[in-house]
Amino acid sequence: MTEEDEPPTAIPPTSAVARLSRRPYERELKRLQAELVAMQDWVQASGARLLMIFEGRDAAGKGGSIKRITEYLNPRVARVVALPAPTERERGEWYFQRYIQHLPSRGEIVLMDRSWYNRAGVEKVMGFCTPAEHRRFLAQCPVFERLLVEDGIMLRKYWFSVSDAEQQRRFQSRLEDPMRGWKLSPMDVESISRWEDYSRAKDEMFVHTDTSEAPWFDVEADDKRRARINMIAHLLSTVAYSQIPRPPITLPARPPAVNYIRPPRELVKAVPDHAATLK
Template sequence: MADDEAAKLPRKVYEQELLRLQTELVKLQGWVRAEGARLVVIFEGRDAAGKGGTIKRVAEHLNPRSARIVALPKPTERERTQWYFQRYVEQLPAAGEIVLLDRSWYNRAGVEHVMGFCTKEEHQRFLRQCPIFERMLVEDGILLRKYWFSVSDAVQQERFRRRLEDPLRRWKLSPMDLESLTRWEAYSRAKDDMLVHTDVSEAPWYVVESDDKRRARLNMIAHLLGSVPYHEVPPPFLELPERPASTGYQRPPRDLQTYVPDHAATL
């Protein structure tokens, strides 16, 4: 699918459906909290595939006290000596929590493998251990959902170009991202190998076509909602109390405090 205006979902349709789906996500979170469920959602895919924007829309209206976005930096020297999955285990949810993994333990199947940041033996060990690890999570009751955002090479390159020219998004682009352009086939082989080993019935992969970001966001959120047997949990009844009568309090003079200048008045 071409990433041009003609192929995109109309903005009005997109925004209306996104709002409806986000309302359902709030209901899903209410169910997770009420049932003491544990939900982990993995977002993987090539650089500029639309993972970050989708995560932002998923989390936008959720209560951050029980919904966390986890985007781990590269491991420390100490973490490099640990069992590979160890630092991810620390991020798993407790009862009533949702964790959104902006990249995950699958770094070892992708960038670490392609860029030579792990050995061949470590990569093969990961492919053997990962299905076992995920089966253990699911057996323990964790709801695990894995999404791979698929983007074409032409669209990825165009998104990189836009980031390079946009000062507000320039930070999203790194030398590692640009290197991925020259290793497209290597990343493709790594992804194919990863799916062969880790697309298991207990924790299947779901591929999201993401050349059109609007469609990708709606499709992913709708699928997530449809995959969890949630229902609306009525919120506790709340009523605004009457404001009590004044007891004589007087606010201190305004000139005793330092106020932020009214920048808006200069516009």
């Protein structure tokens, strides 16, 4: 079951926007994924550095979008960064310090599933940082991002928006699905009662960090399929990549075995043939 699929007992989607049908979704997704591979080849060949930040409401579909973007990309070129809570030592560092080591190097793509914007969101709302630390972040973040852009990093920031009713539906669906129950954390549950607090924090964050050098792009995500298609298409439109021709590869003829006999299979600890038990 993929993320956009819901269990048979799931509550129907709440969005008034018609859900994008599966066939055109899958057709366009494959086309866009082929373009993502072409963009990856260009990034690697040109030595560009691409950094994507994914933020938004809990259950807004950030992870699903990241999964579709990276599905056919080379993990040695495109990597996902999803940091855990900071350690005690990291709490004593400059706030941005733990993120700097994960920035893309030459020829790399980095996708951040949550980022330094934790300070403007969950840390602000849940009281994990002081008001002074929050104010300092809002002042330093635009400067920090300007330095990244001036150094040549292509920074793309996406905020995934979801309605309160649709978020509630997705939480309920996760609660009823043993395969996805791990995606519903106590922090997610807490976000329900703090919906307006998160809204105010997001609005304040945008005021300070939606800059000309590093603008925010809002993704309407009540329909996950539309959100993925729209977000990927926008990303590709903002990167001036070009097709990089790949050198032709010809597979050589396999030479016959000479003076080699494979050891008997009985000497190997083989994996049991579970597939043979299936009807």
